[in-house]
Amino acid sequence: MTVVAVLAALGLSFTGAGMASAAPSAQAAAPPVTALATPITGTAENGGSFAGTFTPSRFSSQNGDLVATGVLTGTVTDSSGATVGTVTRTVNAPVAVAAATCRVLDLVLGPLHLDLLGLVVDLNQVHLVITAVQAPGNLLGNLLCAITHLLDGNPTAGGLAALLNAILALLGRG
Incomplete structure (x- = not known):
């Protein structure tokens, strides 16, 4: 049931602050499954904005929490709407279970x-x-x-990450 809840929420509730400060991953990630791309938007204090997508490529457990690793792509604009630059980088994002x-x-x-x-x-x-x-x-x-x-033996974040990685692998082959 937990897996169903996670899959139902695979619009994965990512926190915007985690995206902005996420560091690139040193480890090469598997090719992302584009069907799971989640829209990401944000605004800066100076009126600029970010619009893009996060596409998960793998899941892992960090300090008992479920974390998605994937590619963040998008466009940064200034307060007038002019494009400042584009972003394409591998980031880690916390995953909230529905x-x-x-x-x-x-x-x-x-x-x-x-x-x-x-x-x-x-x-x-x-x-x-x-x-x-x-x-x-x-x-x-x-x-x-x-x-x-x-007494159900609910999966830990690591067990859930392994199951979600297996699902991503199946989706990538489909």
């Missing part, structure tokens, strides 16, 4: 007929579903999902 949900309880009660000393209660079928949503700030949702998946 909010995931997990089913905490799915309870189905059949029809119920109660006769309590002359008070008759008839209840048709009841279907109760409780779902927790994992996201920053969702304390109870995060806690309940963590408890629900306590």
Whole structure:
């Protein structure tokens, strides 16, 4: 389910500040999969702007966090809109996993007929579903999902990176 959430979010939520300060990678990256190109835009304090794309070529784990390595290409313009230059460089960008949900309880009660000393209660079928949503700030949702998946063996950032690299390799051959 985590992988599905990551793939659904493969518009990968990259932080703009990380892009601006990312250093080029010394290690040669695999050819990028252009189908996964994510638009990147930003503005400078002087009114200039950047517009381009980030195309991931591999994923890795750094300090327990998932990181995408890929090619950032784009155009830098000044405040009047005139092109100042172009950028093509390999960068590392943090990856945010999309909010995931997990089913905490799915309870189905059949029809119920109660006769309590002359008070008759008839209840048709009841279907109760409780779902927790994992996201920053969702304390109870995060806690309940963590408890629900306590014994699932959720992948670490390194395991998730390996799985995403396998997917990138398959997409690159397709």
